[in-house]
Amino acid sequence: MIRIPFNRPHIAGKELTYVARAQANGHLSGDGPFTRQCQLWLERRAGGGKALLTHSCTAALEMAAILAGVEVGDEVIMPSYTFVSTANAFVLRGAVPVFVDVRADTLNLDECKVEAAITPRTRAVVPVHYAGVSCAMDVILEIAGRHGLLVIEDAAQGIMSTHRSRPLGSLGHLGAFSFHETKNIVSGEGGALLVNDPAMAVRAEIIREKGTNRSQFFRGQVDKYTWVDVGSSFLPGELVAAYLAAQLEEAESITARRLALWDRYHDAFATLEHEGRLRRPVITEGCTHNAHMYYLLLPGLDERTAFIEHMKSLEIQCVFHYVPLHSSPRGRLVGRASGTMPVTDDVADRLVRLPLWVGLDEHQDRAIDAALQFFRTRA
Secondary structure (H helix, E strand, O other), rough: OOOOOOOOOOOOOOHHHHHHHHHHOOOOOOOHHHHHHHHHHHHHHHOOOOEEOOOHHHHHHHHHHHHHOOOOOEEEEEEOOHHHHHHHHOOOOOOOEEEEOOOOOOOOHHHHHHHHHHHOOEEEEEEEEEEEEOOOHHHHHHHHHHHHOEEEEEOOOOOOOEEEOOEEOOOOOOEEEOOOOOOOOOOOOOEEEEEEHHHHHHHHHHHHHHHHHHHHOOOOOOOOOOOOOOOOOOOOOHHHHHHHHHHHHHHHHHHHOOOHHHHHHHHHHHHHHHOOOOOOOOOOEEEEEOOOEEEEOOOOOOHHHHHHHHHHHHOOOOOOOOOOHHHHHHHHHOOOOOOOOHHHHHHHHEEEOOOOOOOHHHHHHHHHHHHHHHHHHHO
């Protein structure tokens, strides 16, 4: 029996050709021709802003924290149901992550609880677009604007998704993307920061180049480059960018194929949801999602554990997701929760993710049948 993994990185077709071309170009460090090609693609997709490739989404978030001027004692509002990098980026600057519960429908930051979390020390709000489904950005931006806060989108899962026809990552002051091999568009490891506030663009470039004005030097804007600000080495190598360039060229096709798989899952579990046996993902009005993942919410932890074991026995890998940050050892030490977290605590025990990757088509019926078999045996 062939094992069905949770994820399998997709090869669009020209990746190795472009990697070989980068090698032939003799430019393997950052900011070569393929880096510029990827950044231009992202800028065109976003309809503006300045895109900077990074070696990971974690790096993009760390750049965002520096750009935001986050300092010791500042507070940054974010969901607890997210990956640790969302918090780490700001904790590294000495800030306190303030965790807010998520919505029961989209599992995104509950916009109705953001304002209650704001204090005089609040510096920024970080909405995380879970599963590539947009947060309620209209409300979040309005609240942030009234309180003079920055909005930093964690769009790690959001490439090719939109909110009211605007690409995710382009709505806040800053937006961070991931191209990790578990994402829709991949380069192995990799990320990007989209700088939507023109006032931050020049400094973003400097921070990314170890705090130097090296990019200005290569454009002939200064006669030599030197250390002018804080920063680090956030650039990816050109081989990574070459691989990514091939993926971005096929982004529309990749997204369409993933959506077809997502829709097939969604149709298959409609009856079980109607019977109250599980809950399917919710896509809110005004959002076009990218089929980043397909998850189910089962009745409880015991049922989820049994489901994962059942699927594993049939060589199908299904996985749960985040352990909430507010209840993690480090989260309890350096952060605080704004209010209670009933939805976060609940979904963390019940959510299970099914395999979803380009090429799953010929195996998907088997995954669906195995899942349905589990529910039939427990009827």
